[in-house]
Amino acid sequence: MTKRIVVLGGGTAGTMVANKLARQLSAPIGNKEVEVTLVSNAEKHIYQPGYLYIAFNEKMPEHFVRKEKELVHRNVNLVFDDVVRIDSEANKLVSDKASYPYDYLVVATGSYPDFDSIPGLKEAAHDFYTLEGAIKLRDALASFEGGTILLTVDVPHKCPAAPLEITLMMEDYFARRGIRDRVKIVYTYPINRIHSLEPIARWAEPAFEKRNIIAETFFNLEKIDPERKVAITMDGEEHAFDLLISVPAHKGAPVILNSGIGDETGFIPTDRYTLKMEGSDNIYVIGDATNLPISKAGSTAHYQSETLVPNLISRINGISETAHYNGKVACFLENSLHDASMITFDYTHPPQPATTSELLHWFKGVYNEIYWLNVRGIM
Amino acid sequence: MSEPTVTESVDARGSYCPGPLMELVKTIKSAQVGDVIEILSNDEGSAKDIPVWVKKMKHELVYRKKVNDYWKIAIRKKH
Numbered sequence: 001m002t003k004r005i006v007v008l009g010g011g012t013a014g015t016m017v018a019n020k021l022a023r024q025l026s027a028p029i030g031n032k033e034v035e036v037t038l039v040s041n042a043e044k045h046i047y048q049p050g051y052l053y054i055a056f057n058e059k060m061p062e063h064f065v066r067k068e069k070e071l072v073h074r075n076v077n078l079v080f081d082d083v084v085r086i087d088s089e090a091n092k093l094v095s096d097k098a099s100y101p102y103d104y105l106v107v108a109t110g111s112y113p114d115f116d117s118i119p120g121l122k123e124a125a126h127d128f129y130t131l132e133g134a135i136k137l138r139d140a141l142a143s144f145e146g147g148t149i150l151l152t153v154d155v156p157h158k159c160p161a162a163p164l165e166i167t168l169m170m171e172d173y174f175a176r177r178g179i180r181d182r183v184k185i186v187y188t189y190p191i192n193r194i195h196s197l198e199p200i201a202r203w204a205e206p207a208f209e210k211r212n213i214i215a216e217t218f219f220n221l222e223k224i225d226p227e228r229k230v231a232i233t234m235d236g237e238e239h240a241f242d243l244l245i246s247v248p249a250h251k252g253a254p255v256i257l258n259s260g261i262g263d264e265t266g267f268i269p270t271d272r273y274t275l276k277m278e279g280s281d282n283i284y285v286i287g288d289a290t291n292l293p294i295s296k297a298g299s300t301a302h303y304q305s306e307t308l309v310p311n312l313i314s315r316i317n318g319i320s321e322t323a324h325y326n327g328k329v330a331c332f333l334e335n336s337l338h339d340a341s342m343i344t345f346d347y348t349h350p351p352q353p354a355t356t357s358e359l360l361h362w363f364k365g366v367y368n369e370i371y372w373l374n375v376r377g378i379m
Numbered sequence: 380m381s382e383p384t385v386t387e388s389v390d391a392r393g394s395y396c397p398g399p400l401m402e403l404v405k406t407i408k409s410a411q412v413g414d415v416i417e418i419l420s421n422d423e424g425s426a427k428d429i430p431v432w433v434k435k436m437k438h439e440l441v442y443r444k445k446v447n448d449y450w451k452i453a454i455r456k457k458h
Contacts, residue, residue: 112412143450155405192431196398198424218435220404234436249408264409272393293394327393347393350422 001036003316006102008083008093008255010040010068012048012375013287013301014108017379020309022075037077039093039100045071047371049159049298051134052166054092056173056337057142061135064368071375086259088283104282104312107268109253111158111288111296118154118247120224122234125246128166129158140243141173146182147242150231152221153189154249156265158288158296161343163182163187163247164195164204165334171211172336185212186239203333203341203353219244250352251295252289267291272347273324275308284308294347295329302374303328332364338362383436383441385453386414392449399425402430403454407438415441421449427452457458 007018018038028034050064057217059342064331072078084338085094085108093100113129123340126140128134149170168186187194187208193201194208194215208215218235224244231239251257252266261277269278270290277283286308287301294300311321327347334340340361343351354360373379389406389420391399399420406416420426429452431438441453 005389155397155401155408161402190404191400192428192435196401197396200396218432220436249405265405292388293391293397293399295396331396343396345395350395 001031001105004101005034005104005106005312005316006093006100007038007106008086008106008291009108009110009253009287010038010042010072010078011108011287011301011323012298013110013289014038014040014106015045015068015375016302016305016377017108017309018076018078018116019071020072020305021312022073023377024210024309024313027076028316036075037079037100037102038072039079039081039083040078041082043068043080045375046131048129048366050368051128051131051164052169052334053368054131055128055137055141055166057138057170058337059298061131065131066372071372073377081164083255084259085256086255086283087262088259088277088280091282102282105284105313106152106281106308107256107277107285107289108287108301109256109289111156111250111267112358113157113248113253114120114251115248117251118221118223118246120226121246124224124226124229125152125244125248127246127248128162129247136301137245141170144183144243146179148184148186148240149243149245150186150239150241151188151245151247152219153247154221155190156267156296157247157250157332160196160295160297161200161331161333163189164200166245167213168204168207168335169337171213172338175211176263176337184214186214186216186241188216188221188239190218192217194235197351199350200333200343203356207335209331212316218280222344226307229312249286255288258298263291271283273323274311275325284312292327292336294327295331297329297331298371300328301322301329303330332360332367334352334364336361382414383418383453383455386410388417389405390419390421391425392419394420395422398422400428406433407454407456412456412458414456415453416456417451417453419449419451426450426452
């Protein structure tokens, strides 16, 4: 009987997993022993790190968008549908028009900025966590001629380094436009330093000082008054802005919240080594959808796929699962529009930023193109 | 004296980015006033940072203790 592997979610994690499975299981798929189905609710695939470059008008939005069907291997049965519920008792996904039974399920439903998480956020704040937001921010920055730009950060959010990166890139952007002296850049962070990771905070602090970027710590945004252009924090203080850029708290996908398998914010309790949903032997979770206390980032999904895919293939072949995820994550850290650092870390090795260089910025630019091979499961 | 009942325990061991304190900030937002949140962390920096954040944000540090090679830190949400 055909074994059915269903992948839910067509972002980085889901597309990569489906493609890797298709490439590595081509014989059993050809013999109808295995079927790989990818169910996605989006026909467009967006490379989300591109939002930073869109915001600074470095690349047009189309540069970071492909059709999902052009990325997916011919051995994958690609379906576009809105799954509303995961029925883990009956081993099937349910949408308004169909149901998708599975033997093994990979949940790759991602995370989403919640613009309703803070009163006034939707009306007053720009963002760089959506394609539409990045385009609007690009236009707002392009017409900005001076004043205070306030950046706020809420948790959890994907790509924990991005708020620092956009701040450092923005400083360079206005310097290049010759109006840096007219722009006050205020970066804020909820805890006692400018990044939760001490090595990253130490990496960024000298740049902040040298480039006159103001940092405010213990900044926990509670509400925004769009009329008065004021951000109000937990301690009751008011912070005026001319342009507000916010990183909203993220939530899991609605399908997770609807299925009762996630925590209160829609992230799924997941075993940190096997990537199985807690309490399940045939549901795996990958990428932003997990509740693991590690970075929600594309590289996390990539490294997790190197555990999840071999283990699924082992199961198909009747072999015990032997791969364990070690918590590996890798991130570039843009320092400006022309240089960058990078970090790698795992559950037992803290990160140490590499020396900032133009070469690493160039490498990031190259990766932005290599991504399309990576998501096809080729690399 | 017996320890208070922990409402939610977050295993943030192995969390370097965003880190145990950010896990706490996230968890405390959705908790109820009076709830006790316990964080497990193997990060020495967080063992220092969490009490500082808790004091600044006017919550209550219930305990902070080292168990083998990791820290157990509990916070009561006060407002």
